[in-house]
Amino acid sequence: MSGAVALNDRVAKCGGCGAELVFAVGSSRLKVCEYCRYVSVRTPQGVEGLGAVAEVVPTGARLSQGLRGVYEGVGFRLAGRTQLQWAQGVWDEWYAAFDDGRWGWIAEAQGRYYVSFRVIPRQVPPLAAMRPGRVVWLHGLGRYVVTDHRVATYVSASGELPESFPIDGSQVHLVDLSGQDGAFATLDFGDGSEEAPTIFNGREVKLEALRIESGSFPTARPAAKSRELTCSRCSAPLQLFNPAEAQRVTCTHCGSLLDATEEPLRFLEKLRTPKLRWPLGSEATFEGVTYRVAGWMERDCNVYGETYSWQEYLLYAPKDASYRYLLMSDDHWSFVTPLAAGDVESGYDGATWRGQTFRRFSRVQARVRQVWGEFPWAVAKGETVQAIDYIAPPEGLSEERSATEINWSHARYLTPQEVWAAFGGKGTPRQPSGVAPLQPNPWAKSAKAMVWTSMVACAVAVLMFTVFIARAGGRMVLNQQVTYAAGKMLGGDETLDLPSSVADPNQSVSVAFSEPFTIEQGRRNLRVEIDSNVDNGWVWVSGALVEEATGEVRPFGLESSYYSGRDADGEWWEINTRARTYLSSVPAGSWVLRTEAVWPRKQRAPQVTLKLTSGVVRVTHFFFVVFLLLLGPAFFFIRSGMFEQARWEQSSESE
Amino acid sequence: MRLLYTAFAIAVLLGYGAVGFNGYELGGGEKKELPQNARQASGGWRSFHFWHVGYMGGK
Numbered sequence: 001m002s003g004a005v006a007l008n009d010r011v012a013k014c015g016g017c018g019a020e021l022v023f024a025v026g027s028s029r030l031k032v033c034e035y036c037r038y039v040s041v042r043t044p045q046g047v048e049g050l051g052a053v054a055e056v057v058p059t060g061a062r063l064s065q066g067l068r069g070v071y072e073g074v075g076f077r078l079a080g081r082t083q084l085q086w087a088q089g090v091w092d093e094w095y096a097a098f099d100d101g102r103w104g105w106i107a108e109a110q111g112r113y114y115v116s117f118r119v120i121p122r123q124v125p126p127l128a129a130m131r132p133g134r135v136v137w138l139h140g141l142g143r144y145v146v147t148d149h150r151v152a153t154y155v156s157a158s159g160e161l162p163e164s165f166p167i168d169g170s171q172v173h174l175v176d177l178s179g180q181d182g183a184f185a186t187l188d189f190g191d192g193s194e195e196a197p198t199i200f201n202g203r204e205v206k207l208e209a210l211r212i213e214s215g216s217f218p219t220a221r222p223a224a225k226s227r228e229l230t231c232s233r234c235s236a237p238l239q240l241f242n243p244a245e246a247q248r249v250t251c252t253h254c255g256s257l258l259d260a261t262e263e264p265l266r267f268l269e270k271l272r273t274p275k276l277r278w279p280l281g282s283e284a285t286f287e288g289v290t291y292r293v294a295g296w297m298e299r300d301c302n303v304y305g306e307t308y309s310w311q312e313y314l315l316y317a318p319k320d321a322s323y324r325y326l327l328m329s330d331d332h333w334s335f336v337t338p339l340a341a342g343d344v345e346s347g348y349d350g351a352t353w354r355g356q357t358f359r360r361f362s363r364v365q366a367r368v369r370q371v372w373g374e375f376p377w378a379v380a381k382g383e384t385v386q387a388i389d390y391i392a393p394p395e396g397l398s399e400e401r402s403a404t405e406i407n408w409s410h411a412r413y414l415t416p417q418e419v420w421a422a423f424g425g426k427g428t429p430r431q432p433s434g435v436a437p438l439q440p441n442p443w444a445k446s447a448k449a450m451v452w453t454s455m456v457a458c459a460v461a462v463l464m465f466t467v468f469i470a471r472a473g474g475r476m477v478l479n480q481q482v483t484y485a486a487g488k489m490l491g492g493d494e495t496l497d498l499p500s501s502v503a504d505p506n507q508s509v510s511v512a513f514s515e516p517f518t519i520e521q522g523r524r525n526l527r528v529e530i531d532s533n534v535d536n537g538w539v540w541v542s543g544a545l546v547e548e549a550t551g552e553v554r555p556f557g558l559e560s561s562y563y564s565g566r567d568a569d570g571e572w573w574e575i576n577t578r579a580r581t582y583l584s585s586v587p588a589g590s591w592v593l594r595t596e597a598v599w600p601r602k603q604r605a606p607q608v609t610l611k612l613t614s615g616v617v618r619v620t621h622f623f624f625v626v627f628l629l630l631l632g633p634a635f636f637f638i639r640s641g642m643f644e645q646a647r648w649e650q651s652s653e654s655e
Numbered sequence: 656m657r658l659l660y661t662a663f664a665i666a667v668l669l670g671y672g673a674v675g676f677n678g679y680e681l682g683g684g685e686k687k688e689l690p691q692n693a694r695q696a697s698g699g700w701r702s703f704h705f706w707h708v709g710y711m712g713g714k
Contacts, residue, residue, distance in 0.1 A: 414713060449657040458665035468675040489703060498703050511703060525678035546700065551689035584676050584684035596706065615678065625671045632660040 008344055014038050015049030024080045025097040028160035032080070039157065041164055053167050054156045057083055060244025060321070061092045061108050062207065065159045070211040073107035075099040078106070080159030084172075086152040088377050089247055089261060095161050103162045105200060106210070110245055110376055111321030113210065114184055116202030122611045124197065127189045130175045132406035133341075133399075141201055144177035144185055145341040148405035178342035179203075187587075197456040204340065207320070231256055232264045241281075241294040241316045250295075252280065259369065259378075271372060271380070274298070277328065278313060280373045284422040286335055291315035291324060295373030301364035301387065303652045312336075314375060322585075323376065326419070327411065332427075332436030333419045334396070341410040344397060351390040351397050353410065358390035358397045361437050362652040366400070393647075394440045413438035435646040443643055447636035457629045465622045473524065483607045484510035484539075484597045491515075508601050514593040514610070516548070522588035524615035529580040530608055532560035538604040542596045545612075547589045554583050560608065586614065 012021045012357060016038025021031045023042060030041050041052040062612070067078045069332065080095040091109040094283075098104065107114040122139045127149075130136075134146045152172055154165045164313065173189040175197070182204040187197040229238040231251035238258075240246050246260040248268070252464045255273050274296065278284070295314035300307050310329035317324070325336035345352045350359045366387040371379050390397040394413035413436065416429030432439075482490065489496040491513030498509060519526070523601035532539050538561035545554040558579040565572055599606055693700045699710065700706075 238664070256663055446656040450660050451658060451659050453664060457668060461666055464668070464672055464675060471676075489701060511706075513701065523677045525680050525683070544706075546689065548694070551694050553687040555685055555687060556683070582680040582683045584680035594701075594706075618680075621671065621674060625667055628667045632663060636656075 012040055012042075012047040014039055016052060017045075021047075023160060025077075025103070025160055025162075027097060027101070027103045027162050028079060028095075029163055030080075030157070030161035030165075032157050032161070034158070037158075039167060042249075050164070051167055053154075056081070056156045056158050057085075057090050058081070058244070059090055059092055059108075060242075063092070063106065063108055063113075063212075065094075068186050068213045069096075069580060071096070071098075071205075071209070074102075077106075078159075080161045081157060082154055082161060083156040084152040084174075084465060085155045086150045089245060090155065095159065097160075097162075097400060104202065110323065111504055112204055113207055113316075114204050115210075116184070116186060116200040119199050119201045121196050122199060124187060124199075125197060127173055127175065127192055127197075130187070132401055132404065137179055138177070138185060138199070138201070141185065142179055142183065143342070144179045144183070145344075146406070147176045147178045147341045150174045150176065150404070159498065178340045178591060179341050182340060183342060184340070229260075229265065231438055232258060232267050238265070241292055241318070241374055242321060242376065244407050245321070246374050247378045248371070248375045248380075250372050250374070251293075258392050260374070261378075269271075271368065271381075272298060274370055276313075276372070276373050278326075278423060279309075282423060284315065284325075284419075284424075286315070286324065286422050289317050291317050291380060292556050293373070294323075295371070295375045295379075297368055297372070297375075297379065298370040299366050300369050301362075301366050303362065303364060303650065308613050308650065309369065314373065316374075325409070329436065330434050331432040332434075332439060333414040333416060334411040334436075334438050335414055336398070336409045336411045339397070339410050341406055341408045344399075346388075346390070346399065351399075353397055356392055356395070358392045358395070360653055361389045361391045361396070362650075363388045374638045382627065389437065391437050393438050396438045411438060433641060434590060435650075437647060437650065438649070441640055441647075443636050443640035448634055450633040453634045454629050458626055461629060465617075469617050471615075472617045473521060474613060474617065475520070475615060476611060476613045477519055477526075478514060478593060478610060478612040479578075480514055480593075480610045481607060482512045482595065482597075482610060484512065484599075484605045486601075486605055489513075504598075506601050507598050508603075508605065509596065509598050510605065511596045512596065514595075516590050517612075518590055519586060519588050519614050521615060523585050525618070526554075526583040526586040527580060527611075527613040527616040528556055528558065528583060529578065529611040529613075530558050530560055531578045531611075532562075532606045532608045534560060534562050534577065534599070534603065534606050536563050536565075537561065537600055537606075539597050539599040539606040539608065541608060541610075542598070544584065544594045545586070546592045546594060547587070548592060549589060552587065556581050556583060560606075582616070582618075 007126055009025045013035040014021050016033055016036035019033055019035045021040055023031055030039055032039050037052045040047050063078060065078055065081055070074055076096040076098045078094045078118055079097045082093045083090050094106040096104050096106050104115060104117040124136060130146050130149055132146050132148060136144045136146060138144055152174055153169050154167060170191060173192040175187040177185040184204055186200045189197045230238060231238055231254060233256040234254040236253035238249060238251060238253055240249060249260045252317050255271045257271050258266045259268055274295055278293050280293050284291050293313050294316035298309060298311050300309035310327055313326040315324040327334045327336055339632055343353060350357055364387055365384045367384045368381055371381060385400045385402045396411040398409045420429045430469045486508035487498045488655060489498055489511040530541055538559060540559050543556045558581055560579055561576045563574040689700050692704055
């Protein structure tokens with residue numbers, strides 16, 4: 001291993017080419033020769049050579065060696081860089097030497113930046129238990145969620161580095177943890193046999209938070225691959241949106257899906273050209289950020305034997321190399337943003353994010369049915385993940401879990417009009433069909449708004465009812481028992497015979513007049529009640545209230561009947577001897593009640609009790625008013641419930 | 656929609672108030688008037704004839 005020669009503490013000779021190596025940073029242990037890529041390591045015994053590393057892979061990283069910045073008030077310089085490769089590509093780790101003597105790593109991947117520092121070892125579960133989604137408590141650091149377990153190899157390095165790394169291509173096991181508010185940790189289990197991993201802890205930051213000094217910093221992302229890319233099947237030129245991170249790309253000329261991590265691009269399979277609502281390259285602006293449609297895929301799942309499919313447009317933001325998704329199902333749209341797993345707390349029934357609770361909606365195996373375009377991961381037809389959706393319309397959370405990683409995302413429902421406007425407003429949006437999981441319930445808001453109004457209205461109705469009770473009086477103005485006599489007119493000073501010619505031969509008729517009685521309070525209703533002693537028969541009473549002074553007449557008619565008997569089932573009764581009616585707003589005055597009773601001739605003359613009560617409180621009126629007042633909210637609540645029922649019918653949690 | 660419902664609720668309450676304060680009844684509001692001659696004539700409106708073939712027009 002020996003080869004490099006130490007000249008003094010900071011200067012050595014490269015063991016590969018003899019060039020002078022300067023360890024500019026005190027904490028640096030390794031130095032990669034800029035001429036021959038030979039790696040020299042400082043040890044207490046001197047400088048040793050480890051061997052040569054490969055050229056740095058162009059990744060389109062915005063950071064570069066030598067850049068200075070300020071993080072949390074402390075200046076730093078990027079003194080070196082390592083590159084690691086895993087199944088989904090290559091990422092950069094920048095060695096940041098801080099002015100206060102500390103050193104840390106700044107990882108750059110898919111437009112995201114992670115600053116981390118090595119911390120003292122802590123008790124953690126073994127590597128085998130680090131399943132995606134598992135919650136890990138790091139003593140003194142808080143709650144973290146395992147997001148992925150990566151098996152990577154160091155492929156290259158440059159500049160100075162703070163610690164040694166395996167340059168022989170051996171694998172290292174890295175477990176990423178996501179904490180709250182952008183916190184993250186990486187557990188380096190080495191070759192997988194180490195029980196106590198090296199722990200790096202830090203947080204995800206915006207590039208701006210690194211306060212990279214101006215001047216040498218590129219304002220635009222540098223091209224990762226300057227070469228011309230062509231399809232390996234048809235030789236058509238390929239235009240990549242994000243060449244630095246593209247893993248899969250489709251040749252739109254011949255429909256070939258190609259592996260973009262290899263050169264020449266390796267043919268994977270022939271794809272069917274889909275009909276896209278928004279073609280690749282279409283520009284759209286969401287939340288003030290301009291995106292380009294980089295890819296598209298169709299996925300499906302099966303819920304209780306029924307297949308549901310949806311489309312996902314992969315949106316790429318050139319400004320910060322970030323990705324978003326635009327989902328479409330039955331012309332319902334939602335905008336999806338990746339989330340840090342540590343920011344979400346999930347349980348069996350729901351999940352919480354930023355204080356908002358989401359209810360679990362579905363747990364399915366989501367399968368990729370079709371793909372088209374460019375993807376920063378090795379997408380493949382037929383690949384499946386376990387997808388769990390949580391909803392709080394118009395927002396939702398989604399957890400996608402595979403054997404090696406877990407990804408959370410936040411979705412927000414968009415109207416077709418919003419989507420069309422984002423794409424420039426060309427064409428006419430298609431109307432969505434059915435109810436989408438994240439679709440806002442159009443009835444719920446109105447229903448809730450009406451509840452308060454109806455409660456106030458019902459309270460007013462109760463108040464009015466109370467006033468009516470106090471005001472009504474309920475005074476009985478006549479209570480008279482009349483024994484009718486067939487063919488006779490009763491009342492007054494004498495009993496007269498009725499003319500026989502007007503009577504039905506099968507019926508008996510009798511008329512009775514009451515003594516005059518007084519209704520003292522006008523603008524009150526009048527309840528008329530009758531009760532009779534008829535037995536297996538009936539009596540019809542035609543009545544008329546007559547006010548002698550004004551001549552006003554208030555007619556009414558009531559029937560009283562009673563039947564009983566015995567049949568095969570035993571005894572039976574039909575009792576309707578009591579009957580009542582209400583007369584509207586009877587004026588005050590002196591009244592006479594004329595009644596004319598008709599009953600079957602074969603039946604004995606009935607005895608009828610007549611009761612008149614002025615100012616009766618009508619409970620039925622009150623309940624009818626309450627019913628009317630609740631009709632509106634009830635209608636909206638029912639419609640709201642039907643809407644929710646339609647929503648949850650699609651849920652895997654509904655049965 | 657809330658405004659519409661509020662207007663509806665106010666109308667219902669006004670209607671309820673009118674019914675409650677005036678003693679109105681649905682279907683119980685038929686009114687007739689005795690003709691002047693029937694009120695003044697001897698026997699007049701108390702006669703059986705008056706209610707069946709006279710002004711009231713019979714059953």
